[in-house]
Amino acid sequence: MEQPDLNSMTDDQVAEWFAGNDMSGLVGTGRPVEGQFVQSAEPGAPVGRMVSLKMPAAMVDALDAAAGRDREGRSGIIRTAVAEWLARHPDTTEAA
Numbered sequence: 001m002e003q004p005d006l007n008s009m010t011d012d013q014v015a016e017w018f019a020g021n022d023m024s025g026l027v028g029t030g031r032p033v034e035g036q037f038v039q040s041a042e043p044g045a046p047v048g049r050m051v052s053l054k055m056p057a058a059m060v061d062a063l064d065a066a067a068g069r070d071r072e073g074r075s076g077i078i079r080t081a082v083a084e085w086l087a088r089h090p091d092t093t094e095a096a
Contacts, residue, residue: 003029015052 003026004017053064067074086092 011050019052 003022004014006014006017009017063077064076067077071076072079
């Protein structure tokens with residue numbers, strides 16, 4: 001199996017590749033991480049987590065069209081929509 005060039009792919013392309021391919025060959029090429037990693041956000045600031053989700057193609061097309069007009073892009077629109085939904089449904093925010 002040809003290994004993907006993950007460095008040249010967008011986050012969405014990487015997520016799609018992992019969702020639709022056998023990654024056992026890729027996992028076998030792994031090596032230990034070197035160096036020390038620390039949180040770079042301000043103390044107490046929320047740390048972002050990567051999330052992958054599936055949407056109908058037409059919805060993604062509409063989202064991309066809107067994202068082209070939005071300063072924060074696709075992710076910003078999704079974050080805003082989720083935050084607004086959670087604000088309207090306070091009984092679901094125990095884990096937030």
